[in-house]
Amino acid sequence: MQSDRKSSFRTALAPALPWPQPAEAFLAMLGGAAGIGACALMVWGMHEYGSLPLFLMAPLGASAVLVFAVPNSPLAQPWSAILGNTLSAVCGVVAVGLLPTETAPVLAVALAFAAMMLGRALHPPGGAVALLIGLSPNLLTEVGAVMVVVNTAVMTSVLVASGLVFHRYSGRKYPFRTSLSQSGPPPMRRLGLTEDNLSSVLSKFHQSTNLGAVDLARLVAAVEAELIQPPFEGVSCADAVSPDDTTVLPETDFHTLVGKLEQSGKPVVAVVGTDGRLAGLVDQRDLLHQLTGTTQDVPCPPAGRLARDIMRAPVTSFDGSLPLGDALHVMVRDNLDHVPVSQDGTFLGFLTRSLLLEALVWPVADRKVA
Structure with a gap:
């Protein structure tokens, strides 16, 4: 003692x-x-x-x-x-x-x-x-x-x-930057932290007079890059996605759509044209909406509906060349499970959280070498 x-x-x-x-x-x-x-x-x-x-x-x-x-x-x-x-x-x-x-x-x-x-x-x-x-x-x-x-x-x-x-x-910044929107870390390199969040943290630990919110944002971004970027160094979204054969054409009927979702075990299926381009997405909620919204009393399958009538545009999509580390930041920040990935307009597959976790444990580059 x-x-x-x-x-x-x-x-x-x-x-x-x-x-x-x-x-x-x-x-x-x-x-x-x-x-x-x-x-x-x-x-x-x-x-x-x-x-x-x-x-x-x-x-x-x-x-x-x-x-x-x-x-x-x-x-x-x-x-x-x-x-x-x-x-x-x-x-x-x-x-x-x-x-x-x-x-x-x-x-x-x-x-x-x-x-x-x-x-x-x-x-x-x-x-x-x-x-x-x-x-x-x-x-x-x-x-x-x-x-x-x-x-x-x-x-x-x-x-x-x-x-x-x-x-x-x-090479030093003086005066230091005072706006995250103007000169803070790029949005993809921040996990949703705002200037108010950072200022609140500094105030909580009585550090407001020692460090500015913008400089704290730079430090947080540097830590994120240090921990997250190395496993994904030189790896793009195209390298991480698995080829997805559970796609449907815009002319696919309702019953086939249901079968495809059951077969894939995924909550979403991609609607892809004959040219290989992503036309839209159909998920389980879309199908349920079709089932419950056709009649007022007795739900029945809308047999006449095709994939093009049900699909919706993806909220977020990634280009195949996007660095995998940047994709991770977006998916965590926006709480996304499945994001479609395209390369030169051609649909490649979905980037999922499970694939990202796999890449963290066993980097994509190592898997390729093996």
Whole structure:
């Protein structure tokens, strides 16, 4: 028991982050230097040629860490960074104006927390901005309260603008995507998860400030691809379906249709023309509807009805070239049991859940080799 406690204690104090990739560390270092360099250049330009007495602030270094090291974090986004720091500067100025030097820093930080959260602009360096102003009442005397706020807004904006330019060429996405419909994983690679579903999960585990719904969707899609795609790598729907000889022609009569369904043991039969193209589907429900809907009192077989009169178009169908992994996602998402598969217009057969399970246990490529 003592050993377990020591192990838990060591684990709790161990680094929470994995070892960084050298390229990631280099990009973060280069981006931080570029961002602070741009701010310093802006200060120099204003001193030499402008009229605004801008100056660098220590919290900009913390903002640079977020913008250039973790650009996908909700805390690092332009809205959070610019508005968070600016609101915090306002809170710092208000606190210094209301309270004596000894207690102003406390109120400054407290107000900054509230303002950033209400403004949906939580940005950790904002707390440092408020504390810096609360600890430096002389700063307000030297440059003025308005200029302190303006300087914070301008300097943070320059830093964020640097991040926008830098990440355009770094391979990182900044700002991160905010719409699943516009830039989330392709629909076939998502098992019906909406942005509301993902946001709810993040809120449940108190992770809304650490990760955005769109980035969680990307992670879920990557996990799905990692678990599902490898067994189906290079395998299409045409490779998985079994040749289906339980088809009927559009001219097939009602009694023959019933016999075909009984013979196949399947709930659905394909209506295929003489050219091999899928014309429609007939399932058990369609036949029952014909039986019970012909007369009001005594049901009787509608002997005069042909397959073309009863069939309906398939809700979903797959092309034979569709990757089997994508077909799995659609069938699970839409709760489908049988989906017709055609290649160049020719009906090949049905892709069923049992065939997909078989492919997971014994990949199609392995069966072909065997």
